[in-house]
Amino acid sequence: MKIESVDFFYLSMPEVRDIGDGSQDMLLVRVRAGDHTGWGECEAAPLPTIASLVCPMSHSACKPVAASVVGQRLDAVEDIARISRAVRENSLDLLQAAHALSGVEIALWDLLGRRYETPVHALLGFSRTYPKTAYASALFGDTPEETEAKAARVRADGFRAAKFGWGPYGRGDVEADAAQVHAARAGLGQDALLLVDAGTVWGSDVEAAAARLPALEECRVAWLEEPFVGGALESYRRLAGRAATVRLAAGEGAHDPHLALHLIDHAGIGYVQIDTGRVGGIGPARQVADYAVRRAVTFVNHTFTSSLALSASLQPYAGLADHALCEFPVEASALARDLTPTPITPDADGQVAVPEGPGLGLDVCPEAVRGYLLDVEITVGGTTLYRTPALTT
Amino acid sequence: MKIESVDFFYLSMPEVRDIGDGSQDMLLVRVRAGDHTGWGECEAAPLPTIASLVCPMSHSACKPVAASVVGQRLDAVEDIARISRAVRENSLDLLQAAHALSGVEIALWDLLGRRYETPVHALLGFSRTYPKTAYASALFGDTPEETEAKAARVRADGFRAAKFGWGPYGRGDVEADAAQVHAARAGLGQDALLLVDAGTVWGSDVEAAAARLPALEECRVAWLEEPFVGGALESYRRLAGRAATVRLAAGEGAHDPHLALHLIDHAGIGYVQIDTGRVGGIGPARQVADYAVRRAVTFVNHTFTSSLALSASLQPYAGLADHALCEFPVEASALARDLTPTPITPDADGQVAVPEGPGLGLDVCPEAVRGYLLDVEITVGGTTLYRTPALTT
Missing domain, CATH: 3.20.20.120 (Enolase-like C-terminal domain)
Incomplete structure (x- = not known):
């Protein structure tokens, strides 16, 4: 399979309170390859993490995360490690890239597990x-x-x-x-x-x-x-x-x-x-x-x-x-x-119990959280680098 | 003095090449307090760093960097350490905040040095x-x-x-x-x-x-x-x-x-x-x-x-x-x-030789780099959180 798209979705409760509750917003990740979709979540500040996915290149070791993921082959567990290494190297000087990578990597495991109808823990050996x-x-x-x-x-x-x-x-x-x-x-x-x-x-x-x-x-x-x-x-x-x-x-x-x-x-x-x-x-x-x-x-x-x-x-x-x-x-x-x-x-x-279904073993229901989706738009030098995509399976 | 504004400017060469040259773009920081202006530079991917300055709060330990800086008192060296501690605590879970803070902190030293007509190295003891x-x-x-x-x-x-x-x-x-x-x-x-x-x-x-x-x-x-x-x-x-x-x-x-x-x-x-x-x-x-x-x-x-x-x-x-x-x-x-x-x-x-003028000891000439300035706009949920400010002294 070839990775066709990596999409980030910024979801938020209507009111975010000044308390230590990290569940008040969410950065949901959707990766698509072949006929399959994988889901992940970054535990991260959504806006800077979206920016790290799509920002312009600063130099050879400071590239946007998407550049090392979209278009890559994903057929086996080893591909996930290879893609992750590429992100670490190509985004070495982009601090926030680690949080972006985390959600993407999780979605890659979910996607691979769904394709092979195998739970991630089994893919892990x-x-x-x-x-x-x-x-x-x-x-x-x-x-x-x-x-x-x-x-x-x-x-x-x-x-x-x-x-x-x-x-x-x-x-x-x-x-x-x-x-x-x-x-x-x-x-x-x-x-x-x-x-x-x-x-x-x-x-x-x-x-x-x-x-x-x-x-x-x-x-x-x-x-x-x-x-x-x-x-x-x-x-x-x-x-x-x-x-x-x-x-x-x-x-x-x-x-x-x-x-x-x-x-x-x-x-x-x-x-x-x-x-x-x-x-x-x-x-x-x-x-x-x-x-x-x-x-x-x-x-x-x-x-x-x-x-x-x-x-x-x-x-x-x-x-x-x-x-x-x-x-x-x-x-x-x-x-x-x-x-x-x-x-x-x-x-x-x-x-x-650890879920036993394929991938992460959970149904993700985008329809149920669509009301929490925030519209984000990021434009640099006249080019729109990010606009919230449609939240569908 | 009270810190009135913290502004980030994304500057870039017309072409950014895929080589290990980190000077191809720049995130310039301007801080204003009283009648004084301080300048700093983040060594960072500009767009995610701008996002970390202005993003919505995710929870009590994941706040935008600006929230811990704008409005703070800046009269002595100790204020810089206090403001930096606040950023670290309030943005603990915002990875990119460290790079944003770096440029802001540098600008605070420059500003304080200009105010007291003293080089930063003297302020450091x-x-x-x-x-x-x-x-x-x-x-x-x-x-x-x-x-x-x-x-x-x-x-x-x-x-x-x-x-x-x-x-x-x-x-x-x-x-x-x-x-x-x-x-x-x-x-x-x-x-x-x-x-x-x-x-x-x-x-x-x-x-x-x-x-x-x-x-x-x-x-x-x-x-x-x-x-x-x-x-x-x-x-x-x-x-x-x-x-x-x-x-x-x-x-x-x-x-x-x-x-x-x-x-x-x-x-x-x-x-x-x-x-x-x-x-x-x-x-x-x-x-x-x-x-x-x-x-x-x-x-x-x-x-x-x-x-x-x-x-x-x-x-x-x-x-x-x-x-x-x-x-x-x-x-x-x-x-x-x-x-x-x-x-x-x-x-x-x-x-x-280490510069001997006040602050960082350098004249910063915004007019000379205005041609490199990129217009950036970031909108979340209908609110524009960032739009490139006018680049002036």
Whole structure:
């Protein structure tokens, strides 16, 4: 097959609020080749990512992403790696290209799987898949009471694990943060797994993060996520050395598998969290998962949006029995929910199964989200480089 | 002062060729506050970077860059760091924001320097500056003969150091590469400093790079630049261990000072090359320079475009006597040359002085480059988010 088109669609909730909810807009990717269509999603700011798809060339290592994809052959798994390498090389100096590539790469896997009527995890070489324990991923409430109620609700919904993050956490004092964590544990009950996400709030300040460790360990929090920005390897390493039971988790910002490997090698993390919509797609995420296995670090997905993004994020470790946790967004927007009529849902035991249909195993329903589509037009030097295409299958 | 406006201008040569010449287009930044104007330049793909300035908010950690800058107070050096921190936090998930921030941060330094009639290097705390030995930065010729002629010309022009890179290097066999390096040495003469830039051509393949070491060492090449992509720390470390006299240089792609620190800590490099137009601006570049001093690594600028970009890239190590090399683009486009009527030029001894005028010490002449300006218009959901502003002082 020859890749005929790569289209990006900017979808958005009518109102985007100033909160840590990444599901309020979406950059949907459609790739067409032969008689087949593949779907993907970039976990990215839509407008700059669209611009990186279609911008004029700046020089030989700063080309638009589309230039390395459209017209390429796509017949086998190796073609996806070849196309991805071309994007990395030809768009080396185009920073945003990594996020654009991620959604495109996911759509290429979906397309190839649909053509061969095979799930992506099988194309990746996994002979079987293992269900994952879904952890409900939610924002901290504005008050401990609100957090406790949220946690109780999550538990009542059947989840056996939950993560709370962002909101007020890390923005007040040590006691306020402790109250939030204790509230989450109280609402969740003693037997569920509790995780906390600090959302890089302490920058690289080890002491600020270390002051929160006692409450986290008292409440048997399994991981503290992103106390620091992703690049602060040394701060991570020092904090990891001061924690008794809580492990550190990081990696969601990695826009290249190398960055995740650095966290594994030099930051002392216990969990590496990969967003396939940022790291370059499913292939690079699989590379990180394989490396995590070798280094006894647990791989886990990062996903805050749709079932499409969730399926993509599950593929790279679908066959790894010992890597058994899965982020599951419980507060996703209507936009993220509407994209797939039969979304991925946890079973009564709080387990999520990796979809078994061809490609990413999900029906994508463009009609259901057409109301969220934003018309975008980009013109440079009198030439229209992008105009929102018709959103159809 | 209050920051009143941040404007981006996309300038381009009439024809952009598919070669490794990064001066073929330009993203010029103008910041206005009080009665003052500051200029900066992003080393970035212009269109996605403009999009990152003006895009709609996606969530609390994915906001357009302008939102964290316009309206802010700018009275002291500390304000620049505060504004930069705000951009990093508020645009955490917007990858391209780092490149946008870089040009804006440079313009803030220029503006502050003009207001206080002080050079930026003095604002940075340097009590004096040291001239740098300019190395002529050029592309390899298509043939060894062409490279030798280029090298001879560079030497005749008074340069005491030269770097050749990109073009055919690393794309043919080991012998072809050796012939290119020998040609460069022959043209340059025995006493000049010779540097080679592989432009990440070997990805992470240590053996491919190691096969080139004998010719590089025979020709007394001082550094081999970017044999691998920036993230391949382990490949760098292994290659460094196999080199006898040639040192490794890297860092130009760092869009965050952390990434440069990782190269210093874990990649065994001898030279760290920082582009202020990518790393977040002059402040972050200074952080890297300070760290390089502590770790006995040599700091050097990366610049391939205008005198404005060159001045910005010299400021972070202007006062460091032992860090005495400076990349000087000798094949910059007419666009890059026309921006400043009195450009930075090496003296008869091949030395470059850091400009001593206020701010970046250069007159920026918008009238002279107006012919290169591209009209850009970006509309989302019926609202025009960007239209090329009038290019005036």
